[in-house]
Amino acid sequence: MIEPIIGRYLRLDLEGRPHRVYVEEAGQGIPLLLLHTAGSDGRQWRHLMNDAAVTDRFRCIAFDMPWHGKSSPPEGWQGEEYRLTTAAYTGMALAVSAALGLDRPLVMGCSIGGRIVLDLAAGHAEAVRGVIGLQSSAFVAPYYDTEWLHHPHAHGGEVCAGVVSGLIAPTAPEADRWETLWHYMQGGPGVFRGDLHFYKGEGDLRPRLAGIDTKRCPVVLLSGEYDYSCRPEDTLATAAAVPGAEAVIMKGLGHFPMSEDYAALRVHLLPALARFDSIS
Template identity: 60%
Template sequence: MSGFVEPIVGRYVHVEIDGEINRIYFEENGTGIPLVCLHTAGSDARQWRHLLVDEEFTKRFRIIAFDMPWHGKSNPPDSQYGNEYRLTTATYTAIIRAFCSALNLDRPVVMGCSIGGRIVLNLAISHASEFRALIGLEAADFQQPWYDTAWLNRSDVHGGEVCAALVSGLIAPNGPVVARDETLWGYKQGGPGIFKGDLYFYRVDGDLRGRVGQIDVRQCPLYLLTGEYDFSCTPEDTLRTAASIPGAKATIMERLGHFPMSENPAQFRAYIAPVLQDILNGQNT
């Protein structure tokens, strides 16, 4: 028998966030410019596995994807077991900055999707000098909620099944069936109340309307890419946001929905490759 070993390496880093040590799991591959990838609400860093093994990208980028505390292989902080999880803008921002600092990353690129795309905008507003470039997938300053979060953490409902059902319609039609199934499998495995807690940031605390005009892309380039089939963060939401940020580069991705990196990796690659090349070109000017 024979097997294939992927080049991805997984480790833990101990990081202090909000006064408490968090044991954060991350995976990485490649050398060069650090590229930190942020997963969507209620899921984990497995969404980035295809990017992590892309041989062309990993020649020039050190690609790193981590599970936020409470997600995937990153447990809650020791004092928080039994408490309600609720993600805030301040804590989310602190997690990213502390993680990058703990790994001694020199002005990394940060790419986030959905809630990760929203927090990228906050990084651009408040901490742009710390980053080489910022990429928001399915990102906008605000989206009007279209769902009832009360269903996401009930004793009479299977949490994983209902979370996956909620997001299933956000995946573009006619994509690879296996990739669709894998994307939804991640949602079926989320901890109780975690998707709901992430959506507190997305629906309430992370409203950036009226603030994105502060972003100066001369300090840190900003790229916004949204799938044409996304009805959570619609193309109109992203284009409206980009119009408020002089110099922001916005792209609507054909045949993609809310989870481009996992639902159709090959199609997503066609759109992210020029962005990464643009960032590389910017290092040589």
């Protein structure tokens, strides 16, 4: 069996530096740009990109952020510390969309991706037709010392996966749980921690929420109940601050709904996607 997902490399400048970014896509129709979680990569979307109920209507595009998956860090990386910022992340999503010639994509992201779609909705409604945030909140307070994620006294892959392992719902299928964790075990040194610079610090988007006009850019937030990083109350507070935003707390799911248990996510996702079918 050959899956319908195809992958290519995209050459583009991000923040004035040349990058080589790995992009996978499947399906035809409305462009759907997919953003992975901190410290992982686009493989998290493989179940969705193999779902004909989605790919029959949407051109699904998942890219690995620079430093992640099969995307390289920029030349000279060895002399710097990777730190994701709001401006870099938003600019990256818009640059990839433009480089691929996407016409106002629907953007769906999870965790850090669920955070940055709020910035896209607030500041770039002209460039997107709507956003779906999985495990989305405007801010998460630190609750452990992230220094351990990049420390010579702990194996980086094991500690990163160990930290996030509890964010997966206890009911998730074992194979999908451990594949989700494997992606974390394969992250580069300091990359997960660098993403959390945005997620737990610099990227506090609470002041941006008032700028979202859901008539121009509809916002749907779907969050799993077992997530204690982006807790259900965090998603509900975010939705409450965005008039017109829809929020659903999903039973039996955690922080990685698309990869830990896609069948359980699909029940909520297909109706959410359907509402964007008619938005041009």
